[in-house]
Amino acid sequence: xxxxxxxxxxxxxxxxxxxxxxxxxxxxxxxxxxxxxxxxxxxxxxxxxxxxxxxxxxxxxxxxxxxxxxxxxxxxxxxxxxxxxxxxxxxxxxxxxxxxxxxxxxxxxxxxxxxxxxxxxxxxxxxxxxxxxxxxxxxxxxxxxxxxxxxx
Numbered sequence: 330x331x332x333x334x335x336x337x338x339x340x341x342x343x344x345x346x347x348x349x350x351x352x353x354x355x356x357x358x359x360x361x362x363x364x365x366x367x368x369x370x371x372x373x374x375x376x377x378x379x380x381x382x383x384x385x386x387x388x389x390x391x392x393x394x395x396x397x398x399x400x401x402x403x404x405x406x407x408x409x410x411x412x413x414x415x416x417x418x419x420x421x422x423x424x425x426x427x428x429x430x431x432x433x434x435x436x437x438x439x440x441x442x443x444x445x446x447x448x449x450x451x452x453x454x455x456x457x458x459x460x461x462x463x464x465x466x467x468x469x470x471x472x473x474x475x476x477x478x479x480x481x
Contacts, residue, residue: 338417339388341416342389342393343411344386344387345388346412347378347410351374351375352477355477356405357387359398359402360394360398370387371387372386372387372388400428403426404427404431404434404456404461405461407425407427407461408425427458430456431454434481435480436481437465437470437472437479443468444467450467452465452481
């Protein structure tokens with residue numbers, strides 16, 4: 330393959346494509362892939378893309394993502410696509426959907442927010458796109474950058 334990308338096919342698992350360039354490592358953290366893992370994972374970063382300019386790709390063998398993981402991925406890469414692979418074929422492909430609200434997924438940066446106190450209150454944010462913006466329902470604190478760092 331002279332000018333192509335060669336990453337082997339997987340029998341069963343998930344391919345996360347169209348990840349915002351530079352966010353593959355955050356995606357791996359979201360799905361629980363850490364150093365020393367026995368999972369077979371392929372990562373491609375800053376791959377040329379006609380639609381995006383540059384993109385990242387993550388392939389995970391033997392595993393499908395749950396809805397909470399997909400919601401987290403949508404916050405840092407709202408144009409990502411999820412491909413479910415079974416018997417070496419794509420059986421499902423969809424673009425992540427940015428939820429209009431998220432609960433218990435992101436930590437509020439405001440240290441005075443009730444969600445950061447000893448009270449058992451889950452974080453609760455409204456979500457808007459372009460750029461992805463989170464607004465805390467309790468204290469109105471806004472998060473626009475470094476969302477990956479605030480994920481619970």
